[in-house]
Amino acid sequence: MASTIPLEDNINMLQQYVEYFPDFPKPGILYKDVLSLLSHIDGIKLLEKILKQISDQLRGKVDCIAMLETRGFIFAPILALQLNVPCIPVSKKGNLPGPVIEMSYILEYGEGILTVQLNSITKGQKIFIVDDFLATGGTLEAASKLIEKAGGEIIQGLVLMEKLELEGRKRLNFPMISLMSE
Numbered sequence: 730m731a732s733t734i735p736l737e738d739n740i741n742m743l744q745q746y747v748e749y750f751p752d753f754p755k756p757g758i759l760y761k762d763v764l765s766l767l768s769h770i771d772g773i774k775l776l777e778k779i780l781k782q783i784s785d786q787l788r789g790k791v792d793c794i795a796m797l798e799t800r801g802f803i804f805a806p807i808l809a810l811q812l813n814v815p816c817i818p819v820s821k822k823g824n825l826p827g828p829v830i831e832m833s834y835i836l837e838y839g840e841g842i843l844t845v846q847l848n849s850i851t852k853g854q855k856i857f858i859v860d861d862f863l864a865t866g867g868t869l870e871a872a873s874k875l876i877e878k879a880g881g882e883i884i885q886g887l888v889l890m891e892k893l894e895l896e897g898r899k900r901l902n903f904p905m906i907s908l909m910s911e
């Protein structure tokens with residue numbers, strides 16, 4: 730009989746694939762590169778397993794995934810396939826065609842403007858918001874405000890990694906799952 734490895738053990742194993750880069754993209758920032766886990770086929774398989782385990786708790790509860798550019802785009806479709814829901818992009822200004830609504834934000838090492846296409850979200854849609862990393866929470870907060878402005882109801886958020894000392898989740902008014910936190 731096949732044994733199922735508990736979610737927590739899988740997450741502990743995933744940690745080994747994250748690489749750390751001091752002083753990137755600016756002096757004083759320790760960049761934790763979750764994208765590096767994709768450089769290992771075992772990292773990809775492990776992540777797929779973990780996202781499948783997480784999806785088991787969310788199936789039927791969300792209508793749509795809002796995925797944040799850039800790195801959120803890579804991980805969200807794995808969840809979408811598990812949950813059988815579509816993904817809509819929350820992108821950096823200038824990257825989405827057609828009419829958009831926008832919101833400026835500040836993140837750990839910079840600032841920007843996020844955009845969502847008008848009519849990409851229907852009123853009352855239950856949204857699952859996905860990104861790779863939570864630091865100050867500036868990015869996810871701006872994305873969530875945009876989604877709410879467009880009529881969506883955020884019922885869950887997920888990041889692969891959270892930087893706890895910055896307490897970014899305090900800025901968010903929806904439940905957050907972070908696979909790895911430190």
Ligand SMILES: O=P(O)(O)OC[C@H]1O[C@H](OP(=O)(O)OP(=O)(O)O)[C@H](O)[C@@H]1O
Binds near residue numbers: 800866
């Ligand atoms: O919690 P915060 O302080 O807002 O930081 C988190 C954000 O920082 C990174 O964004 P970046 O714009 O560097 O994204 P990318 O590398 O995915 O393009 C990351 O992908 C998160 O979106």
Ligand SMILES: Nc1ncnc2[nH]cnc12
Binds near residue numbers: 837864
């Ligand atoms: N320290 C960090 N490592 C990786 N991604 C980030 N996004 C914001 N801060 C980050």
